[in-house]
Amino acid sequence: MKNFYIKTAITNLKKNLKLYVPQIIASAVMFGILYIMISLADERALDDSRGGNYIGAFMIVGVLVMGILSFIIIFYSNNFLMKRRKREYGLYHVLGLDKRHVIKIMFFENVISHGLSIILGMIIGMLFYRMSILLIMKIYNMELVTGISLISFTALILSVLLFMFIYLSTFIFNCISIKRLKTTELLASSAYGEKEPKVKWILFVLGLLTLGSGYYIAVTIQKPVEALAFFFLAVILVIIGTYFLFTAGSIFILKLLKKNSRFYYKPRNMISVSGMLYRMKQNAAGLASIAILATGVLIMIASTVTLYGGIDKTLKDQFPHDMYVNMWELYDRTEEREYMYKGGLDYDEMKENLSEACNRLGLRLTMFGKEKTLEVAYVRNGNSLELFSEDFIKDEWIHRHFEDDETFVITFIDTDTYKMITGESIELSNDEMAFGKLTGYAWNPDSIRIAGLELKNVKKLEKTPVHSDITEVAKCFVMVTTTENLEKIYNEQSERYGEQKSEYEDRYFADIEGDDAKKQELESTLIEVAQERETEEGVLIRINSRTEWEERSEAYQLNGSLLFLGILLSIVCFFATALIIYYKQITEGYDDRNRFQIMEKVGLAKDEIKRTIRSQILMIFFIPLLVAGIHTLMAYPILSKMMSMLTTTGANIFLICIGIVFIIFSIVYISIYSITARTYYRIVS
Amino acid sequence: MSILEVKKLQKIYTTRLGGHSVRALENVNFSVEQGEYVAIMGESGSGKTTLLNILAALDRPTAGSVMLDGMELTKVKEGEMAAFRRKNLGFVFQEFNLLDTFSLKDNILLPLVLSQYPLKEMMERLEPVAKAFGISDILEKYPYEVSGGQKQRAAAARAIITRPKLLLADEPTGALDSKSTDGMLEVFEQINKNGQTILMVTHSIKAASHAGRVLFIKDGEVFHQLYRGDAGNEEFYQKITDSLTVIIKNETERKEQK
Numbered sequence: 039m040k041n042f043y044i045k046t047a048i049t050n051l052k053k054n055l056k057l058y059v060p061q062i063i064a065s066a067v068m069f070g071i072l073y074i075m076i077s078l079a080d081e082r083a084l085d086d087s088r089g090g091n092y093i094g095a096f097m098i099v100g101v102l103v104m105g106i107l108s109f110i111i112i113f114y115s116n117n118f119l120m121k122r123r124k125r126e127y128g129l130y131h132v133l134g135l136d137k138r139h140v141i142k143i144m145f146f147e148n149v150i151s152h153g154l155s156i157i158l159g160m161i162i163g164m165l166f167y168r169m170s171i172l173l174i175m176k177i178y179n180m181e182l183v184t185g186i187s188l189i190s191f192t193a194l195i196l197s198v199l200l201f202m203f204i205y206l207s208t209f210i211f212n213c214i215s216i217k218r219l220k221t222t223e224l225l226a227s228s229a230y231g232e233k234e235p236k237v238k239w240i241l242f243v244l245g246l247l248t249l250g251s252g253y254y255i256a257v258t259i260q261k262p263v264e265a266l267a268f269f270f271l272a273v274i275l276v277i278i279g280t281y282f283l284f285t286a287g288s289i290f291i292l293k294l295l296k297k298n299s300r301f302y303y304k305p306r307n308m309i310s311v312s313g314m315l316y317r318m319k320q321n322a323a324g325l326a327s328i329a330i331l332a333t334g335v336l337i338m339i340a341s342t343v344t345l346y347g348g349i350d351k352t353l354k355d356q357f358p359h360d361m362y363v364n365m366w367e368l369y370d371r372t373e374e375r376e377y378m379y380k381g382g383l384d385y386d387e388m389k390e391n392l393s394e395a396c397n398r399l400g401l402r403l404t405m406f407g408k409e410k411t412l413e414v415a416y417v418r419n420g421n422s423l424e425l426f427s428e429d430f431i432k433d434e435w436i437h438r439h440f441e442d443d444e445t446f447v448i449t450f451i452d453t454d455t456y457k458m459i460t461g462e463s464i465e466l467s468n469d470e471m472a473f474g475k476l477t478g479y480a481w482n483p484d485s486i487r488i489a490g491l492e493l494k495n496v497k498k499l500e501k502t503p504v505h506s507d508i509t510e511v512a513k514c515f516v517m518v519t520t521t522e523n524l525e526k527i528y529n530e531q532s533e534r535y536g537e538q539k540s541e542y543e544d545r546y547f548a549d550i551e552g553d554d555a556k557k558q559e560l561e562s563t564l565i566e567v568a569q570e571r572e573t574e575e576g577v578l579i580r581i582n583s584r585t586e587w588e589e590r591s592e593a594y595q596l597n598g599s600l601l602f603l604g605i606l607l608s609i610v611c612f613f614a615t616a617l618i619i620y621y622k623q624i625t626e627g628y629d630d631r632n633r634f635q636i637m638e639k640v641g642l643a644k645d646e647i648k649r650t651i652r653s654q655i656l657m658i659f660f661i662p663l664l665v666a667g668i669h670t671l672m673a674y675p676i677l678s679k680m681m682s683m684l685t686t687t688g689a690n691i692f693l694i695c696i697g698i699v700f701i702i703f704s705i706v707y708i709s710i711y712s713i714t715a716r717t718y719y720r721i722v723s
Numbered sequence: 724m725s726i727l728e729v730k731k732l733q734k735i736y737t738t739r740l741g742g743h744s745v746r747a748l749e750n751v752n753f754s755v756e757q758g759e760y761v762a763i764m765g766e767s768g769s770g771k772t773t774l775l776n777i778l779a780a781l782d783r784p785t786a787g788s789v790m791l792d793g794m795e796l797t798k799v800k801e802g803e804m805a806a807f808r809r810k811n812l813g814f815v816f817q818e819f820n821l822l823d824t825f826s827l828k829d830n831i832l833l834p835l836v837l838s839q840y841p842l843k844e845m846m847e848r849l850e851p852v853a854k855a856f857g858i859s860d861i862l863e864k865y866p867y868e869v870s871g872g873q874k875q876r877a878a879a880a881r882a883i884i885t886r887p888k889l890l891l892a893d894e895p896t897g898a899l900d901s902k903s904t905d906g907m908l909e910v911f912e913q914i915n916k917n918g919q920t921i922l923m924v925t926h927s928i929k930a931a932s933h934a935g936r937v938l939f940i941k942d943g944e945v946f947h948q949l950y951r952g953d954a955g956n957e958e959f960y961q962k963i964t965d966s967l968t969v970i971i972k973n974e975t976e977r978k979e980q981k
Contacts, residue, residue, distance in 0.1 A: 300842055303836050305836055305837050312822075633823075639816070640820070644805075645802075
């Protein structure tokens, strides 16, 4: 008897191959990617290499997202299959099988198809695992690590467990819906007229409100930190809005079109509008999902590619010189490991230490210098920069005002430092200065009033001369002025700010050429050298440095991991989109077959029918693409604000990147569409 | 003047591999005058559906000719066929064939919309037709909201709103209860009186008895025909029944002779 069920299940699967194959492939891909993500998080070989932590951390985020996505997508396809096959199950029931037996058949069908998905998924996961590590190393700009594990059993077990859980949930769901089936309902033809959809006003208004406020947040937000906080709120609002508007808004618009007799009673419009009314009712959720998945892909790829591609430019802006370093000595007086500050290394000591360290490593020191900077926060008022008021100063968290619109943080350097840094001398009188921006925010007035001085801007700086952390939390600028003026500026702020005043900061900088791997050892060698040269007993050398090469590998690993996660999730979204489109085409096809047969009898020519079909189907499937485009465009302002904290790549480059990604995505989307459209035509004609 | 002339019409279906051939129509000859109301009767398999499909230009004959108002139907090009059908022919089907996605009004207007009539003319035509068919009040309803009789009226309204040269009806009362059937047949009579030429295929004697002439088709040939003359509906009904009895009797005798 058991054989019977298995045999029936196999025949059923064979008969419905067209429905099951896409589901099996999509689940297998999701399984494979989930396996890869967990394996990467688990990979020992990556722990040894720097950056392993990043990929691991990002993959854990990825696993969470994947888990949710897999659950939704598998449930979606399961419901689709269930709907298509209800009649078949009903027929078994009529032919004398108990519901219990029908469930048994279904059970074996599920075991076989899901089993295939998992096996295929394992193969995909293991095949592509090595490739993904190769890809990650390529993205990281690093040598390939050795000792990559062949199989991660943790990943295998976890992935199987997750998918078993999802499959079990769908199975329980299916059992309940079979138990609830009424056979007569099942067998009755589905030709029941469907009520013309009504405009759901509440949904419509809610949709407008949520989408509107999501867009509003995205477009109006100005401060990068707020952008980060509000981004997810905006995303959720837009998702809700999209679903509601696809359901209610589309029907609202179509009804308006229908009311306009002059428009409506034209051959193509009439067929399309009435057809669309019914389609939108059934397809709103599916189409909204396509739109959201597509938006996700567009945003993920465009922003991760922009971040990744902008690494070099960002580093260049951030590091006018390769290395910024300070060293100082600590003196252990009590021999109880209570170190006291003794003093910083002076220019000559520093230079000698550094060139010695470079010699030992076979590196070349091409430039060495010292910069003296003063960083002060101001409130801008027109063209004058004013110090914070007393209230501000009393505020313990003065830093939180750094985000205020009119808070400007100025880094001052004198002409000597400027010459040291750039190698160019600049002649300034006491009523002159040079000015430039350090972050994306542009402001470059002809003159600035500060500390009782009126300084004329005689040179607008193009290149950033000083090193800065490019967080665009505050609006940062650099001003070059005379030593005398600098003193006045220092005095003004030290009087007002008292204990919270800013101090001059001395920092040595250097350009170093040579092998990248050797550069990584420079810091430790530098301490070694300094320690060796130290004659006094009990003195410890401390170092604080920021180097371009460390920043670079850090940036490649961070942004590279993001890019890789973006790629993986995009692949999943791509398959999900393809699956939904394919199933939609099938549903549409069966729905339309009768309609077009009648139209042919009433006197619509075959090729006219084809043309109408094409225009309708095009509309249906290209609305999500259009919506995704609009969403992405609306997300652009908030995204570029967020990204200004991570990269100095201009917003317009990001926009171009969005454009390119959108074009590529459209091409892919159109090809998915035209491949699946064939199924539709085959059903209709 | 004949509006429809069918001469030596033949239709042979061959199976795909060309092995077997079925003669659906052997040699059909008849003509229909302008303003006539003709019923074609025949058993299942007699070829009447094939005949109707050919008259409706949905199918092409193997040999012979069909002239509609002086135009050779078999010579209309494939590309112009749909427009030709829309312009010259009206259809009423057994299963109504109304579109669920359209209100009755839109269903009736569909052929006019397809022929791209101006909006004003569409509405002008709709009003009297809807009135004549007694469906003015339910025009905004959807097919699934009205009864079978009302659906068929809407379907008939759709068929004649283009003022076709010939109205073809395929078992128009087949799916209706007797009350709706009576109503429907009255409607047909009414529009025939207003000058509409009607060709109806049916195997219902009652439906046929409303026609002006009945053609009996058997084994792919027109076997016999009856004119109403001055007879009333009941009398004509009797005549048709008698003819059918004779036909069946002849057949039985022929079989016995064999």
